[in-house]
Amino acid sequence: MVDNNSQNKEVIKSICNDVDVCVFIEIGFNSGIAYALKVGINHAVNHFNCKWILLLDDDTILLEGAIDKAFKIFENLPSLLKNRIGLIALTSVNGDCKIQRVVYGIFSGSIVKSDVAIKACCRDNFFLDQADFDFYAKIRELGYLTLLIKCKLIDHKLGTLLWIPVISNIAGRPLPYELPWRFYYLVRNSSILLKEGKMDFRFYISQIFGWGIKILFKDGFRKFIKPLSLGILHALLNREGFLAPIIFE
Structure with a gap:
C-alpha cells in the first residue's frame, strides 16, 4: 500500500497493520499516481516472490472471487497465448466474460506479470492522467499482449x-x-x-x-x-x- 500523503493516512496505516502481509509505504507528498505505482511495484518485486501484481486505486473495490475468476479464464487459454500476455485488465462493466484486446486501459484493476511491470512502469513525469495509457503501450512495445476480461469484476467510478x-x-x-x-x-x-x-x-x-x-x-x-x-x-x-x-x- 503506497500513500501519497492522504489526509487519513493514520487510519489507513492502522488498517494495514491489522492485515497479514500488508506493507504501508508513506511517500510524504502527492507524487502522482505513476510515481507511487513505481515505488509499490519495485517494492513488491524486490521483497515478494510474486508472478503477478494487481494494481488498485483507493476508490476501486475488488468483487468477491474476481481474482479466482480472472485466473480461471487465463488458465483456459492456449499455452502459446498465455506466454504472450503481459497484462489482464478487470472492468466494472457487465459483459459475457470473454477476453479481448485492450489498447487504452487504466491502472486500477490491471493484473500485470511482475517481470513486465518492473520494465514498463511508470512514466512518473506524466504525474497523473494518461500515464496508464503509456504503461499499456510500453507493455505492447515489450512484445506482450494487453487483454481485458469483459465482465464486472471490480467497482470503480471515474471522475x-x-x-x-x-x-x-x-x-x-x-x-x-x-x-x-x-x-x-x-x-x-x-x-x-x-x-x-x-x-x-x-x-x-x-x-x-x-x-x-x-x-x-x-x-x-x-x-x-x-x-x-x-x-x-x-x-x-x-x-x-x-x-x-x-x-x-
Missing part, C-alpha cells in the same frame, strides 16, 4: 458526477467531470502520446472534446481554453512534470 449545464439537461443525468487542472494533464499527456504514436488521432480528439466540453459549459471559456492551449504548448515543448493547480483558478 466526480456533476450536473453540467446544457449537457446534463440533454443527457438527463449528472456526468463525470474533472477540474480544469486535470484537463491540462489530459491534454498535455495525450498530445505527447499522439506525437509518439501511442495514441490514435480519433481517440485523441474524442477525449479532448468529451472532457473539454464539460469544462466549457460548467466553468466557462477561459477555464477551458487555458488548460487546452497550455497543455498543447507544453507537449510541443516536451515539457512534462507537475504543474500547480492554482495556475488554472
Whole structure:
C-alpha cells in the first residue's frame, strides 16, 4: 500500500497493520499516481516472490472471487497465448466474460506479470492522467499482449458526477467531470502520446472534446481554453512534470 500523503493516512496505516502481509509505504507528498505505482511495484518485486501484481486505486473495490475468476479464464487459454500476455485488465462493466484486446486501459484493476511491470512502469513525469495509457503501450512495445476480461469484476467510478449545464439537461443525468487542472494533464499527456504514436488521432480528439466540453459549459471559456492551449504548448515543448493547480483558478 503506497500513500501519497492522504489526509487519513493514520487510519489507513492502522488498517494495514491489522492485515497479514500488508506493507504501508508513506511517500510524504502527492507524487502522482505513476510515481507511487513505481515505488509499490519495485517494492513488491524486490521483497515478494510474486508472478503477478494487481494494481488498485483507493476508490476501486475488488468483487468477491474476481481474482479466482480472472485466473480461471487465463488458465483456459492456449499455452502459446498465455506466454504472450503481459497484462489482464478487470472492468466494472457487465459483459459475457470473454477476453479481448485492450489498447487504452487504466491502472486500477490491471493484473500485470511482475517481470513486465518492473520494465514498463511508470512514466512518473506524466504525474497523473494518461500515464496508464503509456504503461499499456510500453507493455505492447515489450512484445506482450494487453487483454481485458469483459465482465464486472471490480467497482470503480471515474471522475466526480456533476450536473453540467446544457449537457446534463440533454443527457438527463449528472456526468463525470474533472477540474480544469486535470484537463491540462489530459491534454498535455495525450498530445505527447499522439506525437509518439501511442495514441490514435480519433481517440485523441474524442477525449479532448468529451472532457473539454464539460469544462466549457460548467466553468466557462477561459477555464477551458487555458488548460487546452497550455497543455498543447507544453507537449510541443516536451515539457512534462507537475504543474500547480492554482495556475488554472
